[in-house]
Amino acid sequence: MIKDKREVARRGEAAAIPTAWEYAPAPESREIVHFEDRYGLYIGGQFLEPLSNERYTTIDPAREEPLAEIAQAGKADVDRAVKAAREAYAERWSQLRPSERAKYLFRIARILQERSREFAVVESLNGGKPIRESRDVDLPLAAAHFFYYAGWADKLEYAFPNRTPRPIGVAGQIIPWNFPLLMLAWKIAPALAAGNTVVLKPAETTPLSALLFCDVVRQAELPPGVVNIVTGDGRTGAELVSHPDVDKIAFTGSTEVGKAIQRTLAGSGKRLTLELGGKAANIIFDDAPLDQAVEGIINGIYFNQGHVCCAGSRLFVEESIYETVISKLKRRMKTLRVGDPLDKNTDVGAINSKQQLDKIGSLVQSGIDEGAEIYQPPCKLPERGYWFVPTVFTNVAQSYRIAQEEIFGPVLSVLTFRTPDEAIEKANNTPYGLSAGVWTEKGSRILAMAQKLRAGVVWANTYNRFDPASPFGGYKESGFGREGGRHGLEPYVALDGS
Amino acid sequence: MSRLPVRKTYKLFIGGAFPRSESGRTYDAEGANVARGSRKDLRDAVRIARQAGAGWSGMTAYNRGQVVYRVAEMMETRRAELAGLSSGADEVERAIDRVVWYAGWADKLAQVVGSANPVAGPYFNFTIPEPTGVVGILAPEPPLLGLVSRLAPVLVGGNTAVVVASEAHPLVAIELAECLATADVPPGVVNVITGLRRELAPQLASHMDVVALDVTGADGDLAELERLGAENVKRIVRGKADGQSPYEIEAFLELKTVWHPIGM
Known part of the structure; x- marks a missing residue:
């Protein structure tokens, strides 16, 4: 693990590179759309x-x-x-x-x-x-x-x-x-x-x-x-x-x-x-393919600005890989492009409404007030419109509102666990039961976790996949x-x- | 020389034991002093049913099927007693055959209710049924066949149950509980409370650890019970008091869909 930390630290030095990339705007034309002034x-x-x-x-x-x-x-x-x-x-x-x-x-x-x-x-x-x-x-x-x-x-x-x-x-x-x-x-x-x-x-x-x-x-x-x-x-x-x-x-x-x-x-x-609603657990074991898992975490919570009922809004990381995962996650967050929804390079668009923006803001404030540690990547937001920077909270206790309530925004709460039983216990400790994620290379563990998670959809080594042939709904x-x-x-x- | 028969005291069935109501109350039904279960008894039963869930749902389906079959065996040996407390032999035989079914x-x-789903991508995707959790049952009439028709589908799906017996005809429910207790049904998987519906039903409907409520036998204010059930988004089931079908089981099942990528 120490070796990993050094490795991460070393790569962290070089992490400035992706954020330095500049993209030319690539807006999709809106001319294809014609709205009436008023609809009946x-x-x-x-x-x-x-x-x-x-x-x-x-x-x-x-x-x-x-x-x-x-x-x-x-x-x-x-x-x-x-x-x-x-x-x-x-x-x-x-x-x-x-x-x-x-x-x-x-x-x-x-x-x-x-x-x-x-x-x-x-x-x-x-x-x-x-x-x-x-x-x-x-x-x-x-x-x-x-x-x-x-x-x-x-x-x-x-x-x-x-x-x-x-x-x-x-x-x-x-x-x-x-x-x-x-x-x-x-x-x-x-x-x-x-x-x-x-x-x-x-x-x-x-x-x-x-x-x-x-x-x-x-x-x-x-x-x-x-x-x-x-x-x-x-x-x-x-x-x-x-x-x-x-x-x-x-x-x-x-x-x-x-x-x-x-x-x-x-x-x-x-x-x-x-x-x-949902408050899905996304559980990362120490043998998980970490780079893929980090993509899964990002897709799980920042897809559609986190306006997803099955969003992986509670991240459970096995303690032995905690620092590695957090550092990879923060690096990846720096590359997220927040801005014009019509720009083809945009990863995270606008918050749907002022009302929702206020709700996200107040829950994030509660996370800070309750003592969680907030991280937001450097990010330039447009002047007009409703925006929220992709956010991750660490040092989160199970009892915090950000670990209990559905935020429905780009806000991730990170918790840790030591054993599979503890992960199950914490993951199921919510009135919700819509979805869950599990990341591990061990097949038998995937099936055991899938069996014990009280959720209607379990994504193993993937997240936020949908298909008309695949039943979706909650416990x-x-x-x-x-x-x-x-x-x-x-x-x-x-x-x-x- | 006539012999004075030994009478049975009709008590509750909670956690595999037959306790009196903690309230010490009884009410008169069918000529017996029947335990008048309290709201506290009901809460105890729900707590114990919840604890029993992991073991019962964790059994292999084959094993669970054998235990339910054993219930029928135990009922068969008590046909006379069950007949004396219900409408008679016909009701008992139908109830036993229903348990076997x-x-x-x-x-x-899992084979009939579940599915493998052909999604448009490199993923293995399947859906399996799982028990929903603690189910509250307001037993309908007739007192034995009605109860068995509602309880058996709940049980075979891997749920645990808290039953409120028929208020007017509670004795056969306790007789059935004795069959369950000797059939290797683990303690707490089925719990039977006798007493007054108006005291017990609202409590069962509003209990936050009761996940589904079978209202087939509800004789009170159904709307009020359903309203109370909304507090934890209860599955409200209106089934058939006399009928058998896998759809009756499915009403107490959750469906879980699992995705995994396919790749080398």
Whole structure:
């Protein structure tokens, strides 16, 4: 280990080199995107003015510039959308042959692929995420999700042995702002494949890709009312949740709101799936491939500015390699490029909203106040927009808020362990249970750790991988129900039989 | 010369033992002084059920299946007693056969419920079912078949259980507990509380260490129980009081997906 330290120290001398690299700006053109000045609500196959007569402005968080006026759907608007979805369900979508449903979904997948650059720019403009991520992660995965579930539409009886799956009816779906289009795909694709119609509410701050998706729906010539999009803040979501003619609610967001939804639906008999918060442990053993592990740590917490429910926000490092890992991690952090989301060189983009920036700031302050040691690489931030420097805390106690609460930002808390049992004990010591990471070259240890970690997704020697064929969802207070894979169909079917 | 029979005292079943209620209370049901379990008894049962979880879920599926099968063997030897405390022989036989049916699922669940997932990249990816944890069960009627129909799927999936027995017909639940106690079901894996539903159900629904709540037998305010359950995002299960299916087991399972890169 001492040898390692010297080695690290020696390399540390030379570490200035990567940070000295200068990149010329490489901005993605935004000309491919055209926004309307104002958007209505997409109900029954057309954009309608909101009956609420309320609107708000959606912005580009990297420039604090307005992008468009968005409708704030009220009770009557939600009611109209649910009625349109009900009618489409009864008269069109549930009557359609499953093989025809499949073809509509294949069409949507193809159109998303064709228009992926346009959508990627919209995601980065409205959400603040680096174009590299919207282009290489969000869009390909969203299209793949539709393609995957398209194929299920006429094969449902093979997914549920000894049962005749039927659609449920109208699904109300509420999605977050961290992966706006991808979350839309996760919600709409399985719902439609199983024969349901949907009313979807995108997040307040990121409605534009969902509104642009309405044009994909139009191009695919989907029957009117099968997909309805209502925009607005939490009030719109609450109206959707409590609407009596919605048969199923699917929610992705905070644990706090998830609990409120579960309370609202208590006794209603409505079906519910929740994909909520997380505080994932990313566990590094002393035999791990350290350079790969450091990339995994970086990807685990700084991917999408840490706005990821399954982010590896608690790093557990085996004590014997602690100093080596921290020094490699800090070196790597110095090379992260924070800035314009539309620049193809950007690694970390803008924080999604002022509100989220304030929340991150206050939790980071609590970490400092409670006694953790903060490190932030030297970093020049743009003058306008919402930004937060990638941050790592060491000397963190389990009890600190930064080790307990979901920060949903580029902030990593580092803890240590000596034995696998201790790692398990600490990793599981949270009400959350969405995901976890394990890094070791020892196969039997990977499987033992994977078995003992109470989390719905375990990434071994990798992190933050997603695929439409791979079920995703939480244990404990991270929610229930799965999205992705054969299991992702289950929330959207009723199963007859005893 | 007639012989005076020895009566049985009906007590609770917690941690493999048969204690009286810590409250010292009883209530009259089916002509017996039945233990009126308190909220403290229920909390004790949950704590013990949680402790028992690691051992029960850590067993091999084959082993767990054999233990559940042994429950059926023990029930078979007590058919007369069980029949006397339920609607009769038919209910008992169906309950025993149901336990046998579920016993055989233990080592097939992962194959039927799990999957290998063909992701678009060089990763090995699989999904396996795991027990959700401590399950609270409000036993439905009929008192034996209803209880067995809800308990067997919970048990075979590797969960531990805290059962609130039928308030009107609690005796057969304790008789069943005696079968469990002699069937190599580890202590604490199943715990049975008798008493008043209105006292016990809200406590079970709001307990933060109860991960799932089976409300099939809820006869009180279901909405209130579900509201209380939201505090720790409980899995609320409305199943069938008389039915058997792997989907009944799946309701008490979590699905874990594991990724690992493929490379030389």
